[in-house]
Structures are given as structure tokens and as C-alpha cells.
Amino acid sequence: MPSTAAITGLGFITSIGLTKAEVANRLRHGQSGLVEFDFCGNPRHPVKVAAPVPGFYFDGPNWREWSWPAGYEIPRETVRGLPPHGVYAFCAIEQALADAGLRLEDITSSDTGLFCASAGSPYMMWHHLEELAASQYERGHPLSVVSSIAGTLNFNLAAHFRITGAVAGFVSACTSGSHAIGYALDEIRLGRQQRMIVVAAEELNAQTDLPFAAMRALSTNPDPATASRPFDVERDGFVPTGGAVVLILEAPELAQARGAKAYAEISGWGQAADGYNVATSHPEGLGLRNAMLRAAKDAGIAMSDVDYINAHATSTPAGDRSEALALRSLIAPDARTIVSGTKGLTGHGLSMAGVMEAAFCALTFSEKFLPGNPKLVNPDPVCKGLNLPKESIAADPRIVMNNTSGFGGSNVCHVLRAPSPAFARS
Amino acid sequence: MSTPSVSPIPRRAPFDPLGKFPEGVKAAYTKYLQTADAAALDTVVLAVVRDYVPKTVVLPTDQPLPDNARLIADLGFDSLAISETVFFLEDLFKVRITNAEIIKVRTVGELRSFVRAKLASLPARKR
Numbered sequence: 001m002p003s004t005a006a007i008t009g010l011g012f013i014t015s016i017g018l019t020k021a022e023v024a025n026r027l028r029h030g031q032s033g034l035v036e037f038d039f040c041g042n043p044r045h046p047v048k049v050a051a052p053v054p055g056f057y058f059d060g061p062n063w064r065e066w067s068w069p070a071g072y073e074i075p076r077e078t079v080r081g082l083p084p085h086g087v088y089a090f091c092a093i094e095q096a097l098a099d100a101g102l103r104l105e106d107i108t109s110s111d112t113g114l115f116c117a118s119a120g121s122p123y124m125m126w127h128h129l130e131e132l133a134a135s136q137y138e139r140g141h142p143l144s145v146v147s148s149i150a151g152t153l154n155f156n157l158a159a160h161f162r163i164t165g166a167v168a169g170f171v172s173a174c175t176s177g178s179h180a181i182g183y184a185l186d187e188i189r190l191g192r193q194q195r196m197i198v199v200a201a202e203e204l205n206a207q208t209d210l211p212f213a214a215m216r217a218l219s220t221n222p223d224p225a226t227a228s229r230p231f232d233v234e235r236d237g238f239v240p241t242g243g244a245v246v247l248i249l250e251a252p253e254l255a256q257a258r259g260a261k262a263y264a265e266i267s268g269w270g271q272a273a274d275g276y277n278v279a280t281s282h283p284e285g286l287g288l289r290n291a292m293l294r295a296a297k298d299a300g301i302a303m304s305d306v307d308y309i310n311a312h313a314t315s316t317p318a319g320d321r322s323e324a325l326a327l328r329s330l331i332a333p334d335a336r337t338i339v340s341g342t343k344g345l346t347g348h349g350l351s352m353a354g355v356m357e358a359a360f361c362a363l364t365f366s367e368k369f370l371p372g373n374p375k376l377v378n379p380d381p382v383c384k385g386l387n388l389p390k391e392s393i394a395a396d397p398r399i400v401m402n403n404t405s406g407f408g409g410s411n412v413c414h415v416l417r418a419p420s421p422a423f424a425r426s
Numbered sequence: 427m428s429t430p431s432v433s434p435i436p437r438r439a440p441f442d443p444l445g446k447f448p449e450g451v452k453a454a455y456t457k458y459l460q461t462a463d464a465a466a467l468d469t470v471v472l473a474v475v476r477d478y479v480p481k482t483v484v485l486p487t488d489q490p491l492p493d494n495a496r497l498i499a500d501l502g503f504d505s506l507a508i509s510e511t512v513f514f515l516e517d518l519f520k521v522r523i524t525n526a527e528i529i530k531v532r533t534v535g536e537l538r539s540f541v542r543a544k545l546a547s548l549p550a551r552k553r
Contacts, residue, residue: 060441077480077502080510139522142509 006255006262009100009248011092015051030374034224040206048222051241051347058084061127078160083121085201088244096246113166113193117176117200120150122207175406178354182269200355204242229375230313230341238314241347245356262419263362270294274409285326291411299415307397313341333385344375354404366425493535
């Protein structure tokens with residue numbers, strides 16, 4: 001049984017780019033996807049900034065009102081059941097399958113599975129329930145269920161791509177994507193599947209995002225240049241984003257046998273919960289610390305081996321503080337480990353976060369740089385001793401880590417390592 | 427660091443269910459509403475059927491749908507596509523169509539006749 005899974009394909013539909021090249025370029029140069037954004041036509045609403053995905057328009061709940069970039073052909077029978085984030089996911093999967101060089105028979109083989117992360121579509125749910133309620137629940141749209149509930153990605157994408165292996169969805173708020181990756185690695189390690197498509201997606205709209213403002217979790221900073229600044233003393237909440245990111249994971253032997261090239265190998269993962277609060281993370285980051293330790297043990301590495309950590313760091317006052325403390329409890333003050341929070345550039349993708357940032361981590365090996373913290377001006381003193389560079393750093397990393405935390409105090413950490421030279425992407 | 431500017435998402439206009447249909451279909455719909463002309467109704471129903479055909483089935487666009495074409499066996503409809511077509515027609519003509527009624531409809535011709543009879547049975551004010 002393999003101990004790692006090779007990442008052989010990536011797909012990006014994000015606020016900082018719709019292609020791997022654009023995403024890598026903007027991460028390297030610290031170019032953010034945050035803009036002034038009108039969520040609901042209410043000028044009094046305090047949330048003024050978001051990170052939309054360019055080129056996609058969902059101007060109503062009916063797919064006939066939607067548009068997406070040329071080059072992605074979504075058949076009628078597929079688009080009818082999709083929510084907006086399903087369109088993002090479709091496009092990201094198409095990109096990743098092409099990137100990995102997979103053929104139709106590879107995708108439809110029972111050795112290939114599909115794990116999805118999505119919170120569903122509150123937007124579609126809201127529209128369809130409103131329509132249903134208007135008829136006293138007598139008459140509703142036939143696609144209302146499959147286009148809105150939390151399994152919407154797995155229902156639609158498994159049918160479209162004719163997946164015959166394992167199919168499941170993960171719902172653990174902001175750790176959903178990371179859970180999908182972790183359990184996908186397990187499927188490959190256990191020999192149950194040879195290849196896993198992992199997709200995570202989220203919508204950007206009032207229905208998905210503004211309930212977080214009711215929790216006081218969103219930034220009310222009106223300036224895209226300074227809203228979302230992980231680890232800064234003036235951080236005031238997260239900035240939402242939408243999109244979809246895909247990883248293709250394969251048993252390394254299979255990937256090499258078919259001549260595929262790998263960005264990285266996922267060599268371990270760990271999870272641990274805080275046992276503390278429904279929304280706020282443990283004040284010392286206890287669960288996240290344990291998740292990192294478990295991931296390191298699983299990957300057979302020491303924390304001192306880690307070249308880079310992509311922090312969860314959503315830019316909330318409490319969350320970044322607990323993560324900084326968890327990191328400081330495991331990283332020596334003089335360690336070379338670089339830490340950055342890329343949500344300063346992308347915004348926070350909720351269910352998508354873990355997969356988006358795992359994909360960023362995968363790019364560090366082939367693109368030879370570690371993302372920086374370009375919006376960090378005054379680091380919070382709680383970060384003392386952490387290496388938080390402002391600019392990205394040219395590097396040839398061997399081991400990187402990806403942290404994710406979600407509601408209920410759930411924490412997931414992945415370890416990625418440089419791929420075996422036998423099949424590394426140059 | 428620089429922040430690229432992206433236009434905010436434009437405000438939505440009221441949704442027109444026939445908005446993306448050919449002008450001839452829109453005109454036929456208006457004509458049916460004004461005159462209850464059965465041939466105009468057929469034009470609308472056939473356009474709706476064609477619109478709900480899954481894209482994987484390629485239909486010649488320059489030929490009318492044959493009356494004997496079976497929705498499922500020939501045109502590739504599944505139960506959801508039939509439900510969607512019914513839902514759309516219900517909205518367009520302000521009628522309710524029951525499962526018992528639609529389950530009897532198998533071909534394009536049967537659907538055409540069914541909608542004609544259904545609408546003809548309504549009081550004039552409901553058209």
C-alpha cells in the first residue's frame with residue numbers, strides 16, 4: 001500500500017486567477033483579489049469588501065441567467081442541477097483533469113473516486129423554499145433539492161463525470177476541504193482507490209456570506225488594500241471569497257506508470273478538535289497544535305523539518321491569535337520555517353479554504369517560492385518569534401504544511417513533501 | 427502589492443422565461459394569449475420541448491420535431507427533464523399539471539395535444 005498520494009493535477013477558479021499560471025504569478029507578487037463589493041444593494045450594510053471570481057456571473061437563480069468563461073462546455077443536463085458554486089467546481093475539475101492528462105476511461109474507472117467539500121447553496125435553497133412556500137408547499141422546482149442541499153457537488157459531478165468509485169461529500173465548515181483531502185489520502189493508502197478527484201467550492205453572495213456578519217466574523221474595513229490582513233494587530237475579521245479548487249491525487253506507482261508528473265506528494269495528515277466552543281477557537285490553539293503534531297507524526301517528520309506553513313489565518317482577532325500560539329508552541333523562535341496567511345490575498349473560501357491552500361502549497365515545489373504576507377504591517381505581538389515575511393521568498397522547499405480550522409473547533413493539518421525526482425514537475 | 431479593479435456584479439433585471447427563445451416563439455406566445463390560436467400554442471410547446479432536450483442528443487435545428495418522437499426513448503429526456511418541462515409550462519400558462527396527467531404523455535404529439543386540451547378546458551380569463 002502506498003504511504004503517500006501524488007498530486008498530479010490542479011484546477012483553479014479563484015479570486016486571484018482562473019489558471020494555474022495566473023494564480024502562481026499573483027501569489028508570488030502579492031496581488032490580491034479583494035475589491036469593493038456590493039452584496040445586497042444596501043448602502044448601510046457595513047461589509048464593503050469581498051473577493052469575487054472574475055468572469056462568472058450568476059444574475060439570478062435560473063441557470064439561463066448565468067454566464068461563465070468561454071471554453072467550458074456545461075451540457076444542459078448538467079447545468080440544470082448545479083448551484084453557482086457547482087459551475088465553479090465543474091470548470092475547476094475540467095482544468096485539473098486536463099492538467100493531470102487523464103483520459104475518459106481513467107475517470108470513469110471504478111479505481112477513481114470523487115470527494116467534494118461544499119456547504120451547499122443557501123442562495124438556491126432560499127429561492128426554492130420561497131417559491132415552495134408561496135404555493136403553501138404544493139409546488140416546487142424539480143431540481144430544487146439537488147441544486148441546493150449540502151451534497152449538491154457530489155450528486156451533480158459524480159453523475160456528469162460518470163464516477164463509479166467512491167463518492168462522498170464533506171461538511172465541516174471551513175475544514176470541509178481539508179477533511180476531503182485527508183480522507184482521500186486514506187482511500188489511496190488503504191488501497192480502496194487508486195485515484196481521487198478532490199473538489200472544494202463555495203459561493204460568494206449575501207446568502208452564503210452575510211450570516212457570518214451576523215456573527216461579527218466579517219471585516220467591516222471598507223478598503224480592499226487593508227481588509228483581511230492575517231496576523232496584523234489591526235485585523236478585524238475575514239473577507240469572503242468564492243470559487244473552486246481541485247486536486248487530483250493518485251497512488252504514486254500508478255502516476256509514475258502512466259508517465260504523469262507530480263507537483264507534490266501528500267505524506268500525512270492529522271486532525272484534532274478543540275473540545276471548547278461552537279465558533280471560537282481554543283484560546284491557545286490546543287486542537288490545532290494536536291492536529292499539526294498528528295500530521296507530522298503521520299508523515300514521519302519533525303516540526304523542525306518544515307520549510308513553510310500555510311496558516312489558516314482568516315484575519316479574525318481570536319482565530320489568528322490561537323493559531324499564532326499553536327505555531328509558537330511547536331516552532332522554535334530561531335527556526336527557518338516560513339509562515340504565511342494567503343487569505344490576505346484571496347479572501348476566505350470557507351469550505352474551499354483547505355483545498356485552495358493545499359493547492360498553493362503544492363505549487364511551492366514546482367514554482368520554487370513561498371508566499372508572503374504582503375498586507376502585514378504591524379504584526380500582533382502574539383506572533384513574536386514567527387517568521388512572517390512580507391514578500392514571497394524564492395525557495396526550494398522539501399516539506400510544507402497546510403493548516404485549517406473550522407466551526408466546532410475542528411482542526412486539520414496536511415503535510416506535503418517534494419515529489420520523488422522520478423516524476424517531479426520541473 | 428496592487429489591487430486589480432473588478433466591476434461589481436451587475437444588478438439583475440426581471441427574469442423573462444422566454445427571454446432566450448427565438449423571436450418567432452415569443453410572438454407565438456403573445457398571439458396565443460391574445461387569440462387562443464392553437465397553432466401558435468403548438469409553436470410554443472414544441473420550442474419548450476426542444477429547449478429541455480438534454481444537450482447530448484443532437485437535433486437538427488432546421489426541422490420540426492416529429493409528432494411520433496418519444497420524449498424518453500428518442501429525445502433523451504429523463505424524469506427530471508420531463509418534470510422541468512412541466513414546471514416551465516405550468517408557469518408559462520398558469521396551470522397545474524398532475525403526475526397522473528403527465529405520466530400518460532410519451533411522445534411530442536401527445537404532449538402537444540395534451541397542452542391544447544388542457545388549456546382549452548380552462549375558463550378564458552385564465553389564459
